[in-house]
Amino acid sequence: MTVQRADARRNYARILAVAEEEVAARGADASLENIARTAGVGSATVRRHFPSRQALLEAVFSERIDALVARATASAGAPDARAALLEWLDALTAYASSARGLAEALTLAGTDDPDHAPACCSAKLAGAADPLLQRAAQAGAVAPGVTAADLVTLVTGIVLATEHHQDPATEANRLLGLTLRGVVPQG
Numbered sequence: 001m002t003v004q005r006a007d008a009r010r011n012y013a014r015i016l017a018v019a020e021e022e023v024a025a026r027g028a029d030a031s032l033e034n035i036a037r038t039a040g041v042g043s044a045t046v047r048r049h050f051p052s053r054q055a056l057l058e059a060v061f062s063e064r065i066d067a068l069v070a071r072a073t074a075s076a077g078a079p080d081a082r083a084a085l086l087e088w089l090d091a092l093t094a095y096a097s098s099a100r101g102l103a104e105a106l107t108l109a110g111t112d113d114p115d116h117a118p119a120c121c122s123a124k125l126a127g128a129a130d131p132l133l134q135r136a137a138q139a140g141a142v143a144p145g146v147t148a149a150d151l152v153t154l155v156t157g158i159v160l161a162t163e164h165h166q167d168p169a170t171e172a173n174r175l176l177g178l179t180l181r182g183v184v185p186q187g
Contacts, residue, residue, distance in 0.1 A: 068125060072088050073131075125148075
């Protein structure tokens, strides 16, 4: 394991902080050159720490993605499998609607563009949701054929469709509720 110099660690932290602000302001297509300029480093320094846009976006979203994964893991043994799945989907929707750029980044996860596809985030989310989904399916609380990737895709689409509404989070939650009445029947 290589130990980073103190200045390299500071550069990494500064670039990541600026990237978080830029992605929040401009979405997943935030300018890497502007991030470098604002962080006070060269483009090569940004590329050294984050060799692709994907790597930068994964770093920007990783802490919250990890929190969603941990939440799913903690809920996997909940007595009410349907409620656990719905609570996790609510948390995913709340985060994705508040983290500008995440939903757009997740839509690119299946593309062939290695500079844009944070497949790692999408795969982590689907992997985290799968045990919740499987338990809910075993309890008969989920329509047949629904996959964890389907659920992540539905949330992503809802968030993209509502991002320009006056209150995106409220509208996203409302649409998630409408969607889930068709995906997760009452029972």
